[in-house]
Amino acid sequence: MATPSTDDATVPPAPPAAAPSGPPAWRVLLDYVRPHRGALLAGALLSLVTSATGLALPLVARGLIENLSDNGPIGAALLLMSVLVLANAGVGALGSYVLQRTAESVVLTARRSLIGFLIRLRVSAVDGTEPGDLLSRATSDTTLLRAMTTNSLVGLGTGGLTLVATLVMMCFVDLVLLGVTLAVITLAAVVIGLIVPAINRASKRAQESVGQMGAALERVLGALRTVKASGAEGREEETVRRAAEASWRESVRAAKWSALAGNTAGLSMQFAFITVLAVGGARVATDAISVGTLVAFLLYVFYLMAPIQEVVQAVTQYQVGAAAISRIQEVAALPAEPAPRGAARPVPAGAAPASVTFEGVRFRYGPELPEIHHGVDFVVPPRGLTAFVGPSGAGKTTVFSLIERFYDPTDGRVLVDGVDVAEWDLLELRAAIGYVEQDAPVLSGTLRENLLFGAPESDEDALREAVRTTRLDGLVARLPDGLDTVVGHRGTKLSGGERQRVAIARALLRRPRLLLLDEATSQLDAVNEAALRDTVAEVARDTTVLVVAHRLSTVTSADRIVVMDAGRVQAVGTHRELVAGSPLYAELAATQFLATA
Numbered sequence: 030m031a032t033p034s035t036d037d038a039t040v041p042p043a044p045p046a047a048a049p050s051g052p053p054a055w056r057v058l059l060d061y062v063r064p065h066r067g068a069l070l071a072g073a074l075l076s077l078v079t080s081a082t083g084l085a086l087p088l089v090a091r092g093l094i095e096n097l098s099d100n101g102p103i104g105a106a107l108l109l110m111s112v113l114v115l116a117n118a119g120v121g122a123l124g125s126y127v128l129q130r131t132a133e134s135v136v137l138t139a140r141r142s143l144i145g146f147l148i149r150l151r152v153s154a155v156d157g158t159e160p161g162d163l164l165s166r167a168t169s170d171t172t173l174l175r176a177m178t179t180n181s182l183v184g185l186g187t188g189g190l191t192l193v194a195t196l197v198m199m200c201f202v203d204l205v206l207l208g209v210t211l212a213v214i215t216l217a218a219v220v221i222g223l224i225v226p227a228i229n230r231a232s233k234r235a236q237e238s239v240g241q242m243g244a245a246l247e248r249v250l251g252a253l254r255t256v257k258a259s260g261a262e263g264r265e266e267e268t269v270r271r272a273a274e275a276s277w278r279e280s281v282r283a284a285k286w287s288a289l290a291g292n293t294a295g296l297s298m299q300f301a302f303i304t305v306l307a308v309g310g311a312r313v314a315t316d317a318i319s320v321g322t323l324v325a326f327l328l329y330v331f332y333l334m335a336p337i338q339e340v341v342q343a344v345t346q347y348q349v350g351a352a353a354i355s356r357i358q359e360v361a362a363l364p365a366e367p368a369p370r371g372a373a374r375p376v377p378a379g380a381a382p383a384s385v386t387f388e389g390v391r392f393r394y395g396p397e398l399p400e401i402h403h404g405v406d407f408v409v410p411p412r413g414l415t416a417f418v419g420p421s422g423a424g425k426t427t428v429f430s431l432i433e434r435f436y437d438p439t440d441g442r443v444l445v446d447g448v449d450v451a452e453w454d455l456l457e458l459r460a461a462i463g464y465v466e467q468d469a470p471v472l473s474g475t476l477r478e479n480l481l482f483g484a485p486e487s488d489e490d491a492l493r494e495a496v497r498t499t500r501l502d503g504l505v506a507r508l509p510d511g512l513d514t515v516v517g518h519r520g521t522k523l524s525g526g527e528r529q530r531v532a533i534a535r536a537l538l539r540r541p542r543l544l545l546l547d548e549a550t551s552q553l554d555a556v557n558e559a560a561l562r563d564t565v566a567e568v569a570r571d572t573t574v575l576v577v578a579h580r581l582s583t584v585t586s587a588d589r590i591v592v593m594d595a596g597r598v599q600a601v602g603t604h605r606e607l608v609a610g611s612p613l614y615a616e617l618a619a620t621q622f623l624a625t626a
């Protein structure tokens with residue numbers, strides 16, 4: 030048998046599509062910097078003061094040496110030098126601290142805004158992404174903004190300022206030599222301008238590879254047991270390693286281009302030096318300028334080197350940061366739900382149960398994907414138990430996703446309490462609903478945190494009651510720290526049935542007006558399932574309960590059963606009515622050995 034291609038099996042999916050041309054990177058960076066501009070300015074000023082104290086030292090040293098040779102007093106010069114050295118060290122340290130702190134604050138600002146987006150992303154947007162890749166954008170990409178702030182923004186400011194000041198000074202010395210210098214610098218700038226887009230592209234690809242590495246790692250760690258049981262460690266390791274190596278390759282490429290840009294700048298200055306020497310020499314020979322002017326000008330050319338290197342480094346670092354910003358912007362361009370206008374009000378005790386209506390609902394998960402619902406219609410009045418049954422892939426879970434407004438129908442309306450869910454305040458809508466999704470996850474943390482996840486304000490009595498009705502009391506008694514036992518990432522320390530009961534208790538604690546249970550008892554043993562069925566029946570007296578069930582035995586006593594097939598409602602009725610009137614239901618019931626008489 031042919032071995033499947035590792036490529037097919039292991040290539041991580043592509044990151045989100047590139048953002049439609051958003052604002053340029055510098056504007057996004059300035060947005061992040063704006064809250065910290067005072068600190069940034071202070072840091073930059075302190076850096077300038079540090080440079081100034083450094084520059085003053087040689088002058089004082091010259092005075093000291095002159096005084097020494099003249100046998101003059103040197104006490105004052107020594108004191109001044111000591112003060113300058115101390116000031117240089119002190120102000121330098123303070124400036125560097127202020128700048129680093131500000132850069133960290135810029136990273137924090139970017140992370141805060143990105144986290145806000147990530148948490149509120151629409152489910153439909155997340156469907157097309159890899160969590161590991163999104164994670165890398167919030168962690169790795171945002172980190173690059175630190176160097177972008179210090180090297181690029183501040184470097185451009187201080188380097189640019191020194192550069193302009195030196196050029197102005199040169200202007201007073203000799204305009205012809207300034208013209209020669211500017212011509213050489215312009216030539217170098219054009220070459221560097223051609224190089225920097227390559228740095229941007231390589232950095233973007235390096236960061237994309239980091240994202241793919243995150244996605245591949247998340248895939249392995251999220252399914253470690255299956256990976257081990259399938260003996261797929263080697264292939265998975267290879268995928269992660271490939272992504273890591275791709276990131277290395279692209280980073281090295283970016284480093285190569287950066288080095289080239291830096292050296293082009295250095296080379297251009299040497300070239301400027303020689304050209305100025307030649308042209309200046311000729312001008313001295315024709316008495317157009319004095320030797321002193323030429324020497325002074327050459328000294329300025331020499332002084333120009335440091336700020337030019339600083340500006341070039343700022344420009345190359347900017348490209349790295351811009352690549353990171355474009356990845357951050359790709360997330361920011363994904364559709365997100367509106368930020369909540371405040372905490373959702375908990376559902377008051379005894380709140381009226383909700384009604385649910387589907388009116389001609391058509392739905393597809395994406396524009397290029399097939400239609401899942403082809404005009405679904407049903408009415409669920411308040412209270413009672415309504416079951417959704419039908420073959421796998423019929424669109425039952427999709428019904429719940431549309432009620433929760435994880436997605437919007439492409440046509441038709443979903444109404445809760447007679448109001449289109451699109452018109453509901455999202456927070457209010459979801460506050461009214463308790464939802465136990467298929468394979469509902471238990472989150473890392475304690476059992477108590479998990480139970481209170483959807484209703485943190487619940488009191489101890491309500492908690493105990495939920496534990497009792499979901500028959501979790503035995504488990505709580507067994508656990509070493511009871512409710513405060515840590516249940517592991519994704520509830521790995523619990524059994525499948527225990528996880529389902531935790532999820533049901535979590536939903537019940539919200540005291541929902543509408544309870545959605547998707548295959549919520551599929552992993553329970555017969556005794557627990559019967560007990561939970563009684564609990565659900567009791568809840569359904571005051572709450573509208575919708576369940577999706579494959580095992581019809583769990584729903585034969587439902588008030589109404591909606592039979593779905595291939596995205597359509599085939600029939601609605603009680604078990605007895607459907608056995609008689611729906612061939613599909615009768616067949617399902619017959620294959621599950623249910624009494625159809």
Ligand SMILES: Nc1ncnc2c1ncn2[C@@H]1O[C@H](COP(=O)(O)OP(=O)(O)OP(=O)(O)O)[C@@H](O)[C@H]1O
Nearest residue numbers: 156394398401420421422423424425426427428467
């Ligand atoms: N996020 C998604 N993106 C694209 N297609 C999806 C998505 N979720 C579900 N589907 C597709 O929609 C169809 C209906 O899925 P749905 O989960 O609603 O079926 P179901 O009746 O609940 O099935 P089951 O009984 O097996 O849980 C399936 O063919 C599935 O492949």
